[in-house]
Amino acid sequence: MDVTFKIRRRTPDVPDQQKPYWQEFTLNEVEPTDRVLELLHRIKWEQDGSLSLRRSCAHGVCGSDAMRINGVNRLACKILVRDLGEKIQVEPILGLPVIKDLIVDMKPFFDHYKQVMPFFVNDEPLPADGRERLQTQSDREQFDDSTKCILCACCTTACPSFWANEQYVGPAAIVQAHRFIFDTRDQAGDERLDVLGEPNGVWRCRTIFNCTPACPRDIEVTKAIGEVKLAIRKGSTDGIIQPDAIH
Amino acid sequence: MTSLVLTVRETLRYRGAIGQWSWVLHRLTGVGVALFLALHVIDTSWAVFYPDLYVKAIAAYQSPIFTIGEFGLVFAVVYHAFNGLRIIIFDWNPQLWRHQARAAVAVLLLTCILLAPVFLGMLGHVIDFYVHESAIASHKMLDVVVFSILEQLPFIVGFVAVLAASIVLAALYSLVRGEPGAQSRQLSSSPVEKFWWSFMRVSGIAIVPLVFGHLALMHVIQGVFDITAAQNVAGTLAVNGEIGGVPSAVEFVFHRWSYAAGGVFVWRVYDLFLLVLVVLHGFNGLRYVLTDYTSGHEFARRTAVAFCTVTAAVLLALGAAALFVPLEKKIIEEAMFATAEVYELRGEEIPPELQAYLNKHDE
Numbered sequence: 001m002d003v004t005f006k007i008r009r010r011t012p013d014v015p016d017q018q019k020p021y022w023q024e025f026t027l028n029e030v031e032p033t034d035r036v037l038e039l040l041h042r043i044k045w046e047q048d049g050s051l052s053l054r055r056s057c058a059h060g061v062c063g064s065d066a067m068r069i070n071g072v073n074r075l076a077c078k079i080l081v082r083d084l085g086e087k088i089q090v091e092p093i094l095g096l097p098v099i100k101d102l103i104v105d106m107k108p109f110f111d112h113y114k115q116v117m118p119f120f121v122n123d124e125p126l127p128a129d130g131r132e133r134l135q136t137q138s139d140r141e142q143f144d145d146s147t148k149c150i151l152c153a154c155c156t157t158a159c160p161s162f163w164a165n166e167q168y169v170g171p172a173a174i175v176q177a178h179r180f181i182f183d184t185r186d187q188a189g190d191e192r193l194d195v196l197g198e199p200n201g202v203w204r205c206r207t208i209f210n211c212t213p214a215c216p217r218d219i220e221v222t223k224a225i226g227e228v229k230l231a232i233r234k235g236s237t238d239g240i241i242q243p244d245a246i247h
Numbered sequence: 248m249t250s251l252v253l254t255v256r257e258t259l260r261y262r263g264a265i266g267q268w269s270w271v272l273h274r275l276t277g278v279g280v281a282l283f284l285a286l287h288v289i290d291t292s293w294a295v296f297y298p299d300l301y302v303k304a305i306a307a308y309q310s311p312i313f314t315i316g317e318f319g320l321v322f323a324v325v326y327h328a329f330n331g332l333r334i335i336i337f338d339w340n341p342q343l344w345r346h347q348a349r350a351a352v353a354v355l356l357l358t359c360i361l362l363a364p365v366f367l368g369m370l371g372h373v374i375d376f377y378v379h380e381s382a383i384a385s386h387k388m389l390d391v392v393v394f395s396i397l398e399q400l401p402f403i404v405g406f407v408a409v410l411a412a413s414i415v416l417a418a419l420y421s422l423v424r425g426e427p428g429a430q431s432r433q434l435s436s437s438p439v440e441k442f443w444w445s446f447m448r449v450s451g452i453a454i455v456p457l458v459f460g461h462l463a464l465m466h467v468i469q470g471v472f473d474i475t476a477a478q479n480v481a482g483t484l485a486v487n488g489e490i491g492g493v494p495s496a497v498e499f500v501f502h503r504w505s506y507a508a509g510g511v512f513v514w515r516v517y518d519l520f521l522l523v524l525v526v527l528h529g530f531n532g533l534r535y536v537l538t539d540y541t542s543g544h545e546f547a548r549r550t551a552v553a554f555c556t557v558t559a560a561v562l563l564a565l566g567a568a569a570l571f572v573p574l575e576k577k578i579i580e581e582a583m584f585a586t587a588e589v590y591e592l593r594g595e596e597i598p599p600e601l602q603a604y605l606n607k608h609d610e
Contacts, residue, residue, distance in 0.1 A: 071262030094257050158261070160270065164254040165542035197436030200542070203444050206535075207334050209266030209347050226341025233441060242342055 003030045003081060005043060007051065008091035009101045020098070023048075032082035037065055040076060040090070040102075052101040060216060063152030066093050067102055073154040073214040093157035095166060109153050112169045115195055116177035121188035139184045142241050146179040146224050148217040155211035155221045161204045168204040169196065171211040171221045178224040182237055189237060197232045205229070251540040265351040273330050274536055276323035281529035283320055286402055288522065288562045292569035294500040298578040299585035303398055305496035306589040308471045310395035311388070314373055318366065321466055324458060325361055329354040331451045338448065365467055372470035382472075384594030394592060409561070413553035420549055443531050450528045457521045474499045475586075482506065482514060490579050492600035497582035505574055515570050522566040530559035583608075 005025040011017040025043045037058055044051045055065040058077045065076040068091040070084055081088070096104040127133060149172060156162050156170035177196055181189045196202045202225060211221040231237045258271065290304035307313060333350045337343060376382050383391055465471070469481045474496045477488045483506035488494035490501070503514045537551035583604050590597045597605075 068261070071260065094261070158263070160254060160258055160261075160263075160267065161539060163257055164251070164539045167542050194436040197441060199437050199440050201437075203437070203440040204539070206270055207266075207338055208263070208270040209344070210261070210263045212344065213264055220344060222337075222347075223341040223344045226338055226344070229338065229444070230341070232436065233445060 001030050001032070001081075001086060003027050003039065004087050005039065006087070006089045007043075007101070008089075009051070010092075010098050011100050012098065030081055032080065034081045035077055036067075036069055036074075036079050036081070036084070036088065036090070037076040039081070039088075052103050054103045061150060063150035063216075066152040066154045066157070066216075067091065068093055068157075073158045075152060075154070075216045078216050093153060095157045095159075095163045096153070106153065108166055109156060109170070109172070110151075112156075112173040113151065113176060115169060116173050116180075116192050117188055117195070118173075118176045118180070120180065120183070121186055123187065133185045135184050142184075143179045143182040145219055146175045146182075148219050149175050149179070150217060151176075152216060154214045154216055155219075158210040158214035159205075160208055160210065161206055165200065165204060167200045169201050171205075171225060174202060174205075174225045174228055175219060175221055178228055181228060181231060182241060193228070193232050193235075196228055202229045202232065254540065265348050269330055269333075269351045269354065273327060273334070276327040276330075277529070277532050278536060279323045280320065280327060281533050283316075284525060284529050285406075285558060285562060286399070288526070288566045289402070289405070291500070292565045294497050295569045295572050295574065295578060298497040298582040301500070302496050302582045302585035302589060303394075305471065305474055306391075306592070307395035307398040309376070309382075309475070310391045312392055312395055313471075317466065317471065318369065321365060321369070321462060322358070322362060324462060325365075326354070326358045328451075328455045328458070329357050332455065335448045335451060365462075368467040369470060372472050376472040382593060382595065387592065387594040390592060409557050410550075410554060413550045413557055416553040416557070417546055417549035420553070421546065447528060447531060450524045454521075454524050454528060457517070458525065460517075461521060480506075490576060491583065491586075492604060493583075493586065493598050495579060495582045495586045498579045501574055501576070501579055504570070519567070519570050522570070523563065526559050526562045526566070530555045530562075533558075580604075580608075 003026070005027065007023050007025065008020055009017070009023050010020040025047055027039055027042055030039065037055055040051070040053055044053070053065065053067075053076070055077065056062040058065075060075055060078040063075070066073060067076050068074075069076065069079055070089050073093055076090070090102065092098050092102050092104050096106060096108060099105050122133065151172060153172060155175070156172045159168075159171055162168050162170045174196060177192045180186045181192050205222075205225050207222065207226070209222050211225075212219075212223075215221055227240050231240045234240065258267070261267070290301060293301040293304060308317075330351070333347070333354050336350070337347050464481050469478075473481075475487075475494055477486070477494045479486050480499055480502040483502045485502035485506070487499050487502065491498050504512065504518075506512070506514055534552055534555040537555065538548055541547040541551050583601065587597055587601055587605055590601070
């Protein structure tokens with residue numbers, strides 16, 4: 001089958017390409033099972049070498065090829081042509097500065113990520129056997145979902161609150177914080193709740209639910225944000241996650 | 248401003264699911280109701296302070312433009328109420344999130360189901376007014392519409408004045424506090440935002456029965472046209488016109504706020520609760536909307552916060568003043584000349600009782 005691509009292009013450092021513009025490409029002999037990333041490669045390799053995009057593993061693990069495809073944030077390496085049709089529109093994700101074509105500057109995104117201290121904090125000495133800090137299976141399940149995040153920014157750049165206000169910490173950073181806040185072994189939960197309780201923290205979330213379907217890892221993003229809000233309101237994580245809610 | 252333009256454009260372009268459109272509608276209906284609330288609180292306070300202006304404000308509300316607006320208002324309140332309850336349910340029970348899309352559809356369905364009989368009732372009042380009473384002569388229709396638009400000019404001036412005051416306040420605040428430097432980048436939990444988050448949800452639940460009761464009484468059972476009709480004032484034992492000779496909007500308010508059951512001014516208490524909750528909920532909501540789109544510009548953000556704060560303070564002060572002032576019968580007399588003007592504007596014959604009153608006081 002033939003597929004028409006419409007790609008949003010922009011080269012801020014070339015004077016006459018500063019304004020974004022749409023460029024069309026047609027590809028022949030496309031299989032319905034082809035992934036969008038492969039087709040973008042074909043465009044770059046066969047038709048226009050100047051097309052710029054970011055990708056690394058190409059298998060939905062590294063999270064570097066998030067794009068707005070047919071209006072919705074997805075990973076180009078995970079979405080198949082058969083799920084999109086013969087007309088495919090590709091744009092950079094929204095809310096981060098465009099460097100070139102489909103490549104955005106992820107620095108603001110990672111700055112928010114760093115704010116929530118996305119690392120394990122526990123200053124107590126190791127248990128007597130000197131091996132690992134144990135926890136029960138149900139304690140581990142509390143944050144199981146939020147460990148799946150690959151920091152692709154699909155959720156954060158699907159959020160109307162983030163589009164409007166780049167100072168909003170955004171869904172991805174909250175999910176990353178959730179992973180440690182609800183970890184019984186971690187000791188910096190209060191500091192993270194403090195960071196997320198500030199005016200541009202969780203309170204900018206309007207429960208719009210754009211982030212949840214945008215996640216290529218099927219993380220329950222809005223639920224995680226909601227649990228963090230309730231923990232801040234209560235001042236503690238006790239009893240926030242209902243045991244029966246864990247599948 | 249670029250942020251607002253970009254966000255609006257891209258919100259329309261992003262193919263978000265139903266939750267995104269529910270949010271758009273929630274914002275639009277919220278801002279719409281908040282703006283109407285400002286007009287409504289101010290002109291209702293006129294019933295006590297400037298009776299003649301209140302008569303004209305109600306005459307403007309009885310014009311075709313506001314009749315269309317009233318249907319929009321009732322839709323906005325009902326949708327905002329149901330969608331707000333949906334948001335509260337999922338904010339307080341995040342584990343239920345899988346049902347949110349279905350809940351958003353249910354909100355739309357419930358809104359339609361409730362609005363069908365409500366709109367029919369409201370339409371009944373409109374038909375009574377235009378067809379059965381022929382209250383506005385057809386050659387006067389244009390005059391009435393122009394009048395109802397001109398009546399809103401003072402509000403526009405008022406909004407501009409509050410905006411100017413907000414800019415001054417924001418400038419003063421910036422002089423005192425300075426621009427946000429390194430020290431204010433210190434991230435720390437905001438008890439204020441936490442309070443407002445809970446307040447919006449608790450007040451939202453409390454407002455729903457209050458505002459639905461208010462709408463039922465003032466828009467469905469007795470519509471805005473009945474405020475000037477010679478009939479029993481709903482929720483009281485009095486009949487409009489028994490003091491002034493002819494019914495007037497001011498006398499309607501007089502009877503409502505004078506009605507005491509067991510020593511309690513029922514409607515004043517009711518309206519006070521409604522006023523406080525709705526003004527705080529509405530203008531904190533407006534602050535959310537405005538600060539979302541001005542966060543990149545500190546001065547604009549401070550102006551937006553000042554605007555919401557000043558407006559809410561003015562409305563609370565004015566509304567509370569009107570509710571607490573002792574009512575005097577002379578406000579009804581003061582409304583008579585304006586009532587005659589409205590008759591004239593609509594090309595209606597002035598009733599003999601009113602003519603007699605005018606003749607007596609014409610010196």
